[in-house]
Amino acid sequence: MQFHLDGFKTGDPVIHEPNSDATALANTDSLPEEVDVLIVGCGPAGLTLAAQLAAFPDIRTRIVEQKAGPLQLGQADGVACRTMEMFEAFGFAERLEKEAYWVNETTFWKPDPASPDTIARSGRVQDVEDGLSEFPHVILNQARVHDFYLEIMRNSPNRLEPNYSRRLVDLDMAVEAGQEWPVTVQLERMDPGHEGETETVRARYVVGCDGARSSVRRALGRELKGDSANQAWGVMDVLAVTDFPDIRFKALVQSASEGSILIIPREGGYLVRIYVELDKLRPDERVANRNITVDHLIAAAGRILHPYSLDVKEVAWWSVYEIGQRLCDKFDDVPAEGAPGRLPHVFIAGDACHTHSPKAGQGMNVSMQDTFNLGWKLAHVLKGLSEPQLLASYSAERQAIAQNLIDFDREWAKLVSAPVKSESNPDGVEPAEVQKYFVQHGRYTAGTASRYHPSLLTGDGAHQQLAEGFQIGMRFHSAPVVRLADAKPVQLGHVVKADGRWRIFAFADKGDPAAETSAIRRLCNFLKDDQSSPVLRHTAAGEDIDAVIDLRAVFQQNHRDLALGRMPSLLLPAKGRYGLRDYEKMFCPDLKSGNDIFEMRGINREQGCLVIVRPDQYVAEVLPLDAHEALSGYFQGILKDRR
Numbered sequence: 001m002q003f004h005l006d007g008f009k010t011g012d013p014v015i016h017e018p019n020s021d022a023t024a025l026a027n028t029d030s031l032p033e034e035v036d037v038l039i040v041g042c043g044p045a046g047l048t049l050a051a052q053l054a055a056f057p058d059i060r061t062r063i064v065e066q067k068a069g070p071l072q073l074g075q076a077d078g079v080a081c082r083t084m085e086m087f088e089a090f091g092f093a094e095r096l097e098k099e100a101y102w103v104n105e106t107t108f109w110k111p112d113p114a115s116p117d118t119i120a121r122s123g124r125v126q127d128v129e130d131g132l133s134e135f136p137h138v139i140l141n142q143a144r145v146h147d148f149y150l151e152i153m154r155n156s157p158n159r160l161e162p163n164y165s166r167r168l169v170d171l172d173m174a175v176e177a178g179q180e181w182p183v184t185v186q187l188e189r190m191d192p193g194h195e196g197e198t199e200t201v202r203a204r205y206v207v208g209c210d211g212a213r214s215s216v217r218r219a220l221g222r223e224l225k226g227d228s229a230n231q232a233w234g235v236m237d238v239l240a241v242t243d244f245p246d247i248r249f250k251a252l253v254q255s256a257s258e259g260s261i262l263i264i265p266r267e268g269g270y271l272v273r274i275y276v277e278l279d280k281l282r283p284d285e286r287v288a289n290r291n292i293t294v295d296h297l298i299a300a301a302g303r304i305l306h307p308y309s310l311d312v313k314e315v316a317w318w319s320v321y322e323i324g325q326r327l328c329d330k331f332d333d334v335p336a337e338g339a340p341g342r343l344p345h346v347f348i349a350g351d352a353c354h355t356h357s358p359k360a361g362q363g364m365n366v367s368m369q370d371t372f373n374l375g376w377k378l379a380h381v382l383k384g385l386s387e388p389q390l391l392a393s394y395s396a397e398r399q400a401i402a403q404n405l406i407d408f409d410r411e412w413a414k415l416v417s418a419p420v421k422s423e424s425n426p427d428g429v430e431p432a433e434v435q436k437y438f439v440q441h442g443r444y445t446a447g448t449a450s451r452y453h454p455s456l457l458t459g460d461g462a463h464q465q466l467a468e469g470f471q472i473g474m475r476f477h478s479a480p481v482v483r484l485a486d487a488k489p490v491q492l493g494h495v496v497k498a499d500g501r502w503r504i505f506a507f508a509d510k511g512d513p514a515a516e517t518s519a520i521r522r523l524c525n526f527l528k529d530d531q532s533s534p535v536l537r538h539t540a541a542g543e544d545i546d547a548v549i550d551l552r553a554v555f556q557q558n559h560r561d562l563a564l565g566r567m568p569s570l571l572l573p574a575k576g577r578y579g580l581r582d583y584e585k586m587f588c589p590d591l592k593s594g595n596d597i598f599e600m601r602g603i604n605r606e607q608g609c610l611v612i613v614r615p616d617q618y619v620a621e622v623l624p625l626d627a628h629e630a631l632s633g634y635f636q637g638i639l640k641d642r643r
Helices: 044-053 081-090 093-099 142-155 215-220 294-304 363-382 388-417 431-440 519-529 534-538 628-636
Strands: 034-040 061-064 105-112 115-126 166-173 183-189 198-208 225-242 250-254 260-265 272-280 310-327 346-348 480-483 489-491 502-507 549-554 586-589 609-613 619-623
Touching: 034 044, 034 183, 034 363, 044 061, 044 081, 044 142, 044 363, 081 093, 081 142, 081 363, 093 142, 105 431, 115 431, 166 198, 166 215, 198 215, 198 363, 215 346, 225 294, 225 388, 250 431, 260 294, 260 388, 272 294, 294 310, 310 388, 346 388, 363 388, 388 431, 519 534, 519 549, 534 549, 534 628, 609 628, 619 628
Parallel strands: 034 061, 034 198, 105 250, 198 346, 502 549, 549 586
Antiparallel strands: 105 115, 166 183, 183 198, 225 272, 225 310, 250 260, 260 272, 480 489, 480 586, 502 609, 609 619
């Protein structure tokens, strides 16, 4: 974290100075008549978007929630490695990592061949493959994730706080009229002393993050379409005494005739979540018709764990649900068949546009990635960096990702719910097949397999061979480096913060980067002086040189073999009102620890390369180090000329 750029200030640097424009403060009991973005729903998707937009004081954002206050006990709890990388961009990954349960290994249990009415461990695997991410797969109450986001919002310049006890009554769009505030939302207050009062808010953009029963989705006339597996499961968070040896491991237990359970240890050392397979539903039956109680879940779990005991002392939370996979065909208000000149103004995200079973641990993670994708695009348009056409890419990119999730979840839920193969049930599934599928799809469940297809934002891979470990369309895979200016070991990916900026990582060739003829110096001269430079073209007068596009360089030499003062001036830019030098733009391989980023990520040592990274941490393009024209052309297709 960098601070003191515009003068020394005491106190906590994460608490920003409040906006001097009091009308911009967003911690008021009443809602303003006009906003730039109105977010409906305070779930993970809504709060991710609110925290992202809170970074921009000139964007007027408000978030409303039907519930009376913040979530106290969450339903989702799995936090994938990729999500931890995103949390690092927001600044709270380390705190969450310290508090959470780490999923290090997963164990598998099946009927004991010697005694089929009991269970025996059949396998044990590492949960996340080595080197997949610098972060672990962790488990933490969803409410705590909300707490971290709410703190970011509260500490932002506009002091953004949710307005609770607001129910969406009506949403009206006048997008064809070209109005400045084309979406009108009516909200009903439900808080004591204000019951029945209505508020009308006009917005440039509205985002529905209001769950599977989304009012925003209904207002758009969109439907969740899909099917149900007619399979009921229960879930409970319990404090229990048991002699089951793997109670503090993630464990999948399949019994011969009593069904399956999935055990997820929780944070704190004692709490454990247990998913319990229940009876199959009839085609016309709903799980609510069964009148299932928590005692039913406890008894079922106990039977599956036989011969081990399970003495539940306290149930913190429980629920029952049906397995099903449903998806919207589009995630915005533009008709699926298209409309000439029509641009999106209303969006849906998270459970509002895709629902599935919770056993793959992807629901909260994919929902937050939805709005991390949308947030920087809204900011670009509202701040005048990009044309509104950019917003059409949200539905295109995230609907395809959600479809992949639905397909994966359908197969995984089918495997987990299938009976164990036996002589009496030859059509069942071998437990070994379940374990094999889990291992094969480890990158998917870690959240690192998502990939955006070639588009205006994503390159076609023509130069992918220059950096094979930075796959275009996939998340930027961080690696250890050493910062040149102070020899500090850092993760390179951690410079990609949730601040809406683009990054260009220039990986130098093997020559001397300080030489007058070096490719790095030629690149810096182009970006600093050439009229076609994307840095000059897309940065407005008075802004810091890296306000939109942040250039970072990674050299091949040991950090002790390079002289900081000989490097190109663009890598030591003057910033802020005092023109202070930014010393954190240059890095070298972490050779002392044996972690050479050039080897780890397959970067061509002879030529070097450029890696363009989007504001949401995805690799947009890989180019040769001297491809100045192509570099300029890429950004020209997305960003406005702001000179």
